[in-house]
Amino acid sequence: MVVNNPNNWHWVDKNCLAWSKEYFDEKLTGLHVEEGAKKVQVANVSSVEGDVDVSQRKGKVISLFDVRIVLTFKGSNDKVDDINGSITVPELAYDSSSDGLVFDISIYNESSENSSITDLIKAKLIPELRKRLIQFGPDLIETNSKDIQLEAEKVTSTYTKANLTQSSMSGSKSEPKVDAKSASVSKPAGAQQTKSQSSVPKYNTTTLHLEPTFNTSAEQIYITLLDASRIAAWTRSHPEIEQFPPKEGSSFRFFGGAVLGKLLKLVPNEQIVELWRLQDWKEGHYAELDMRMIQSSGETKLVVKFSGIPIGEEERVRDNFEDMYVRSIKITFGFGAVL
Incomplete structure (x- = not known):
């Protein structure tokens, strides 16, 4: 909760990079697709680098982010049981569009026997990744604005309350959240959830x-x-x-x-x-x-x-x-x- 920020007037920033890593871990790890004998699954979110900030002033909440994401995957086909590699998203930014996202696929020990997994990734996994990645912006604001704004009932300024109402309405018009239990992509029952830490690190x-x-x-x-x-x-x-x-x-x-x-x-x-x-x-x-x-x-x-x-x-x-x-x-x- 914001302290000493009457009527949500002052500029308040929140660094959300650590939260973003947890978000992508939860939303992406365990996603899998298959086609015949070919299967592939996001094994983990290996890296999230860049800047993620949520800010508010005068009741308006904005987010500015630009991150590079690296996922590792594991898969199999009718010839190879253990296929591993990575998928890199060079840029996910506040102004990115779903169609504009780029995915660089790297297969470790690539050969004629395991390279066919790339076709499955492109055809089925990447479309699902697009849906989840483009939802990041709305979810970022929805979750983190609560930490940098007073509730509407505690705001007495007509001006900032109007901005707060507009921000809330804008947020409600965002794309609906994607159901992770879709027919082609799902999280395994044992998928690992965000880990709680017993001590506060010296750094974020x-x-x-x-x-x-x-x-x-x-x-x-x-x-x-x-x-x-x-x-x-x-x-x-x-x-x-x-x-x-x-x-x-x-x-x-x-x-x-x-x-x-x-x-x-x-x-x-x-x-x-x-x-x-x-x-x-x-x-x-x-x-x-x-x-x-x-x-x-x-x-x-x-x-x-x-x-x-x-x-x-x-x-x-x-x-x-x-x-x-x-x-x-x-x-x-x-x-x-x-x-």
Whole structure:
């Protein structure tokens, strides 16, 4: 509830990026479609990056948002039981139209046997995603305006009350909410709901998803990310990390202490999960960095997911990772073209 804002007169802003991640988790995770032997399901919302704000002044509520969303999916067909990949929506903005939304589909380990899943995604899953994504704007205002406005009965100003009434009427004309239990798309009974957190984080946080590709094997990428001599080469500094192979639970410091953390999970040539932080973040705050190596013929895709990045730090983390990790590794070891 708004405090010290008589008659909803003053400008009030609410940052809704964290709420947006929960919203997309609830609305999109578990959506699935099928056609014959082909099936595909949204496995999770890997990343929501950008800006989402709801504001009010003089009784009027507006929303301004521009986000990039990455979904991961899993599927199967009559030849392959385990097909995985991602769907990226480069831009969902306050002025986006349903037909104007773009969807970039990436299949991990793509081959002639699993590529047919793309046709199912385009024909059946994407139309349903359009419906749910375009409903985001009306739902954003409907839910979050309650936190930044006094109720109408507590407003005495005729002017702001009229604006409040118009805003309410405008909201009621939004498209009806899509029934998630449609014939072709549904949520499984066990779909995970939004998790409650037992403690308040030091930052409001967001996520980041990247998929760089290297012209080498998964084994070589795994070693390059964990072996001290190789890390020294691509960071151009002396790293602090256990001798290869390091143990789960051990700590590391790269770039003279600018990046530090702890190794949480190590699956040789497949996955590295770390607690990861920049030195100037608040003491005790770590993001989780999950790096999965997906090898195909002649190359390896590194599926990178950061969780817990402080809001406002997304671009900095993305730029630093792409430049100081990905680009530097490619240049140092010749693992691919540098853009």
